[in-house]
Amino acid sequence: MLKFENVTKRYPETGDVLRNVTFHLQRGEIAFLTGHSGAGKSTLLKLIALIERATRGQIILDGQNLNHVRESQIPYLRRKMGFIFQDYKLLQDRTVFDNVALPLVIAGYSHYEIARRVRASLDKVGLLGKERKYPLALSGGEQQRVGIARAVVNKPPLIIADEPTGNLDPELSAEIMTLFEHFQQVGVTVLIASHDLFLIKKLNHRVLTLDHGQLIAS
Amino acid sequence: MKQTKSTKHKYQTKPDVRKNKASGGGFFSKVEAYRDQHAHALFSSLGRMVASPFASIVTIVVLAITISLAGGFYLLVVNLQQLTGSLEDSNQISLFLKNDVSDAYANKFADSIKENPIVQSVKVISKEQGLAEFETYSGFGPAINALEVNPLPIVIQVLPKDSLEDEQGLVALFDDLKRAAEVDFAQMDMQWVKRLQSIVAIAKRGTMLLGLMLAVAVIFVTGNTIRLEVHNRREEIVIAKLVGATNAFIQRPFLYSGFWIGLISGVMAWFIVTIMMLILRQSVEKLSALYNDAFKLLFFSYAETFMLLGISCLLAVVGSCAVVQFQLRYTKLN
Numbered sequence: 001m002l003k004f005e006n007v008t009k010r011y012p013e014t015g016d017v018l019r020n021v022t023f024h025l026q027r028g029e030i031a032f033l034t035g036h037s038g039a040g041k042s043t044l045l046k047l048i049a050l051i052e053r054a055t056r057g058q059i060i061l062d063g064q065n066l067n068h069v070r071e072s073q074i075p076y077l078r079r080k081m082g083f084i085f086q087d088y089k090l091l092q093d094r095t096v097f098d099n100v101a102l103p104l105v106i107a108g109y110s111h112y113e114i115a116r117r118v119r120a121s122l123d124k125v126g127l128l129g130k131e132r133k134y135p136l137a138l139s140g141g142e143q144q145r146v147g148i149a150r151a152v153v154n155k156p157p158l159i160i161a162d163e164p165t166g167n168l169d170p171e172l173s174a175e176i177m178t179l180f181e182h183f184q185q186v187g188v189t190v191l192i193a194s195h196d197l198f199l200i201k202k203l204n205h206r207v208l209t210l211d212h213g214q215l216i217a218s
Numbered sequence: 219m220k221q222t223k224s225t226k227h228k229y230q231t232k233p234d235v236r237k238n239k240a241s242g243g244g245f246f247s248k249v250e251a252y253r254d255q256h257a258h259a260l261f262s263s264l265g266r267m268v269a270s271p272f273a274s275i276v277t278i279v280v281l282a283i284t285i286s287l288a289g290g291f292y293l294l295v296v297n298l299q300q301l302t303g304s305l306e307d308s309n310q311i312s313l314f315l316k317n318d319v320s321d322a323y324a325n326k327f328a329d330s331i332k333e334n335p336i337v338q339s340v341k342v343i344s345k346e347q348g349l350a351e352f353e354t355y356s357g358f359g360p361a362i363n364a365l366e367v368n369p370l371p372i373v374i375q376v377l378p379k380d381s382l383e384d385e386q387g388l389v390a391l392f393d394d395l396k397r398a399a400e401v402d403f404a405q406m407d408m409q410w411v412k413r414l415q416s417i418v419a420i421a422k423r424g425t426m427l428l429g430l431m432l433a434v435a436v437i438f439v440t441g442n443t444i445r446l447e448v449h450n451r452r453e454e455i456v457i458a459k460l461v462g463a464t465n466a467f468i469q470r471p472f473l474y475s476g477f478w479i480g481l482i483s484g485v486m487a488w489f490i491v492t493i494m495m496l497i498l499r500q501s502v503e504k505l506s507a508l509y510n511d512a513f514k515l516l517f518f519s520y521a522e523t524f525m526l527l528g529i530s531c532l533l534a535v536v537g538s539c540a541v542v543q544f545q546l547r548y549t550k551l552n
Binding site: 049051072075076077078079083089091102103105106107108109110111150 | 247250252254255258456459460462463464465467
């Protein structure tokens with residue numbers, strides 16, 4: 001599903017942030033990406049999201065080499081991924097429903113289809129009754145679940161979460177992780193960047209550890 | 219309903235394929251969704267303007283004044299043109315005959331002029347006719363009556379054929395007539411008509427240049443407003459980009475904002491110009507009355523109103539488009 005082959009990312013100012021990173025995530029696999037701050041976690045995620053391009057090496061997503069993706073195709077490629085952020089990145093002036101609907105509106109789904117899928121997605125994260133609420137009226141855990149509902153609403157084969165539990169207490173974190181495991185069960189690949197070592201240890205999944213830009217365990 | 223449910227099951231294990239299949243369902247629903255996106259952008263941009271009117275009001279007033287300047291000058295030129303237009307058929311030569319020329323001789327002279335091929339028609343105004351006309355139109359009737367002798371000469375009005383096109387022939391004719399023994403004084407009206415026409419032509423060109431400058435101003439003012447809006451909604455743009463929005467999708471609401479700004483400013487400008495014309499109308503009508511109602515103030519026609527609104531919208535959209543394109547290129551996601 002997601003393959004890194006000798007990927008190096010160099011910034012002119014800071015030098016190599018990632019060096020010869022190689023790993024392969026299978027379809028329906030959950031993996032944690034961990035490492036100290038500045039180890040290159042965010043850069044790795046940015047390469048997948050095509051916010052940045054690799055300096056050397058290949059990244060293959062769902063059979064597509066990201067090096068060969070033209071600028072104009074990037075939006076369509078991003079629709080194959082669902083992003084989840086530490087700060088949720090919700091639109092505060094839109095309702096929960098509108099936030100979750102955004103990827104579908106962008107992809108050009110019909111009204112009917114949007115309503116159906118948004119409700120299904122909110123149901124999955126347990127927020128079905130809160131469609132009309134605004135994000136600020138929700139707790140942190142609930143906001144993150146809105147973020148997750150938005151990430152999965154158009155059924156992407158890959159979910160990328162950047163410190164999804166960073167702002168949540170252990171109990172809520174565990175809930176969120178359970179959600180990810182549910183997605184895994186229907187064939188979605190999940191990559192979670194986190195330095196919550198306690199959580200990582202508790203859940204027995206694959207762990208990719210970065211250290212100064214190099215993958216030291218996978 | 220039933221069909222979509224079955225689709226769901228069918229593609230449950232292949233999420234990526236399912237997305238593509240289900241995204242439209244067919245050509246028509248794709249068109250429908252596209253239309254929905256446009257309608258949504260159209261009305262949400264208007265809604266946003268209504269929700270925070272102050273940001274847009276300043277821009278709209280500035281634009282309305284700018285557009286009304288251009289529109290006002292345009293109407294001024296149109297009105298001037300109408301004035302010269304009504305004078306166009308007076309490209310005639312007036313011959314004031316010497317005092318001792320008799321009516322009979324004047325008529326004979328007029329007949330001889332008529333034989334010239336470039337002359338269309340000749341009209342003789344006798345001393346008596348001239349006096350009658352003078353009494354009617356000048357308001358000096360009683361004063362004239364006080365004179366014992368009619369001081370007015372016999373006038374022959376010569377109207378050339380297509381005088382403006384064959385200028386050389388006309389000048390030759392004029393010179394011939396001027397030298398005739400019977401003629402005391404000859405006057406070619408065309409000269410001052412021409413002068414007026416060239417003044418109008420200058421005004422027209424000046425208005426065009428001014429209009430161009432103002433058009434550029436409209437583009438920049440709208441662009442600046444949209445730039446602020448893009449800046450304020452930067453977070454939203456970043457999120458939309460991350461969930462797969464194309465630049466076209468992100469641009470759309472801003473272009474519609476530009477459209478609304480242009481349209482509302484255009485309507486406002488129309489009112490400004492029309493109200494100013496209404497205020498001017500009374501004085502113009504007074505002046506016109508002094509000239510036998512030769513002149514009627516022209517307002518914007520339907521076609522011109524349509525053009526005014528169309529051009530305002532177009533310029534505003536061009537301004538927004540340029541700015542959004544530029545801003546999007548430099549909106550980094552990290």
